[in-house]
Amino acid sequence: DSGVTQTPKHLITATGQRVTLRCSPRSGDLSVYWYQQSLDQGLQFLIHYYNGEERAKGNILERFSAQQFPDLHSELNLSSLELGDSALYFCASSLSGSGTDTQYFGPGTRLTVL
Amino acid sequence: GQSLEQPSEVTAVEGAIVQINCTYQTSGFYGLSWYQQHDGGAPTFLSYNALDGLEETGRFSSFLSRSDSYGYLLLQELQMKDSASYFCAPWYTGRRALTFGSGTRLQVQP
Numbered sequence: 001d002s003g004v005t006q007t008p009k010h011l012i013t014a015t016g017q018r019v020t021l022r023c024s025p026r027s028g029d030l031s032v033y034w035y036q037q038s039l040d041q042g043l044q045f046l047i048h049y050y051n052g053e054e055r056a057k058g059n060i061l062e063r064f065s066a067q068q069f070p071d072l073h074s075e076l077n078l079s080s081l082e083l084g085d086s087a088l089y090f091c092a093s094s095l096s097g098s099g100t101d102t103q104y105f106g107p108g109t110r111l112t113v114l
Numbered sequence: 115g116q117s118l119e120q121p122s123e124v125t126a127v128e129g130a131i132v133q134i135n136c137t138y139q140t141s142g143f144y145g146l147s148w149y150q151q152h153d154g155g156a157p158t159f160l161s162y163n164a165l166d167g168l169e170e171t172g173r174f175s176s177f178l179s180r181s182d183s184y185g186y187l188l189l190q191e192l193q194m195k196d197s198a199s200y201f202c203a204p205w206y207t208g209r210r211a212l213t214f215g216s217g218t219r220l221q222v223q224p
Binding site: 002033035041042043044045048055056058090092097099100102103104105106107108 | 144145147155156157158159162164201205207209210211212213214215216217
């Protein structure tokens with residue numbers, strides 16, 4: 001158990017819909033990262049938040065957005081969903097968000113778009 | 115983007131030693147991490163190298179050569195439970211995030 005929690009575990013929805021994925025970081029960690037992993041693919045970095053502020057952006061679509069709240073939990077919002085958005089979405093947390101930090105991953109949310 | 119190369123698949127037998135190589139782009143490179151991911155599971159941290167040389171953690175070791183833009187993960191005394199995907203993940207100062215490739219799928223056979 002990494003100490004990072006993600007809800008829900010599974011999500012099934014239809015094309016065109018909007019969903020929100022939630023992540024609670026480990027106690028004391030200030031950074032949250034979001035990753036997308038499609039079938040048999042590597043992890044694609046989406047976005048990084050540190051202490052409530054966006055720190056880095058990766059391959060995140062304009063239909064996707066995220067935020068980190070004052071209690072440090074984070075939400076990833078996916079809208080106008082397409083079939084290709086079906087994937088595992090992981091969040092990870094780290095202490096400070098520097099390159100030397102270990103990232104602790106949550107169990108992931110499996111999104112299926114039908 | 116940042117180019118990152120590691121073999122897609124490696125097969126080895128129980129008790130053997132296997133080396134998973136990783137080459138990465140040099141520009142802005144800060145350090146190299148390794149993560150393990152079992153099927154259906156979350157990635158877990160294995161090792162980190164910022165300086166040249168070998169880092170040893172039990173049966174796993176990781177090596178970095180900054181001059182060659184190259185690193186490897188060495189797994190010794192392989193066990194069936196080591197069957198998983200292994201990702202090298204460089205950190206680039208400008209990007210401020212880990213870059214994960216497609217990973218190396220290791221299959222350990224009896």
